[in-house]
Amino acid sequence: ATPTAITVGIGQGARGGVLFKNATALENTAVITAVVFDKTGTLTEGRPAVTDVVAAPGLADERVLAAAAAVDRQSQHPLAEAIVDAAGTRGLALAPATGFDSVPGHGVTGLVDGVTVLVGNLRLMRREGVDASALTETAAALAASGRTAIYVAADGKALGLIAVSDPVRATAPTAVSRLREQDIRTVMLTGDQRGTAEAVAAATGIDTVIAEVLPEDKAADITALQDGGARVAMVGDGVNDAPALARSDVGIAIGAGTDVAVETADVVLVHDDPAAVSYAVTIARATRRKIK
Numbered sequence: 001a002t003p004t005a006i007t008v009g010i011g012q013g014a015r016g017g018v019l020f021k022n023a024t025a026l027e028n029t030a031v032i033t034a035v036v037f038d039k040t041g042t043l044t045e046g047r048p049a050v051t052d053v054v055a056a057p058g059l060a061d062e063r064v065l066a067a068a069a070a071v072d073r074q075s076q077h078p079l080a081e082a083i084v085d086a087a088g089t090r091g092l093a094l095a096p097a098t099g100f101d102s103v104p105g106h107g108v109t110g111l112v113d114g115v116t117v118l119v120g121n122l123r124l125m126r127r128e129g130v131d132a133s134a135l136t137e138t139a140a141a142l143a144a145s146g147r148t149a150i151y152v153a154a155d156g157k158a159l160g161l162i163a164v165s166d167p168v169r170a171t172a173p174t175a176v177s178r179l180r181e182q183d184i185r186t187v188m189l190t191g192d193q194r195g196t197a198e199a200v201a202a203a204t205g206i207d208t209v210i211a212e213v214l215p216e217d218k219a220a221d222i223t224a225l226q227d228g229g230a231r232v233a234m235v236g237d238g239v240n241d242a243p244a245l246a247r248s249d250v251g252i253a254i255g256a257g258t259d260v261a262v263e264t265a266d267v268v269l270v271h272d273d274p275a276a277v278s279y280a281v282t283i284a285r286a287t288r289r290k291i292k
């Protein structure tokens with residue numbers, strides 16, 4: 001495109017809440033064939049809240065929530081915040097936790113009252129040798145409604161589940177349908193469990209779901225799509241997303257996302273609206289047509 005057309009395109013983007021960082025970002029956006037969305041904080045609002053606590057037989061809900069919150073008090077994860085908030089709302093006293101450890105893509109561990117407490121997904125339970133089979137059916141039912149089921153264990157035994165819900169952004173279905181009208185394939189890439197991811201995909205119309213991805217593997221999934229011939233834009237908000245944003249042909253950050261995501265990205269969605277992706281494509285394609 002001519003330098004003038006590019007300047008005009010970047011200006012149009014800015015007025016619509018799409019910040020193209022440079023001419024290359026605009027040019028690459030014109031030719032993308034697939035958009036990969038992170039789930040949490042991108043397709044969803046990123047403000048998870050606890051909806052249910054399911055204790056193992058004979059245990060009080062409060063015991064499950066207090067154990068989880070004691071450990072998650074030391075975590076920065078959005079799910080951890082939801083658990084700590086729920087414990088606070090219920091007025092639970094939290095015991096101090098020591099030896100805190102965070103296992104990326106799995107959850108967190110810590111010592112509470114001399115006992116090792118685990119808070120995380122089924123993968124964490126398996127890794128630590130906890131038999132959680134009594135809870136998996138309930139977890140699947142919670143996931144089917146789009147909620148994330150978090151397992152809690154103490155002293156090697158499953159204590160229960162905490163269900164967390166993160167509402168789908170109101171504009172997410174529009175974001176997906178507009179991209180489809182532009183002949184662009186949509187993909188969800190998430191560390192969350194498959195059932196939850198499938199439910200959010202159904203609510204938004206996303207074509208393909210890649211779930212239960214470890215943070216360090218997100219970039220490799222982008223490469224796999226590129227190897228399949230796709231020109232990929234990735235939309236994300238989190239620290240975990242930065243390597244995948246960098247690997248994509250066009251990295252797009254939600255404006256309210258982490259500093260590292262916003263800095264890594266080629267394009268920033270100022271109003272946190274995933275529907276702005278199709279607007280970016282419209283501008284980029286129009287700019288490209290002004291070449292000759």
Ligand code: ADP
Binds near residue numbers: 076106193
């Ligand atoms: P995402 O790709 O959605 O950001 P992560 O890779 O951060 O997901 O986490 C994957 C899963 O690990 C979460 O869905 C959750 O089940 C579990 N998990 C991670 N950190 C925590 C935590 N601090 N507390 C509870 N569960 C956690």
Ligand code: MG
Binds near residue numbers: 238
């Ligand atoms: Mg996220």
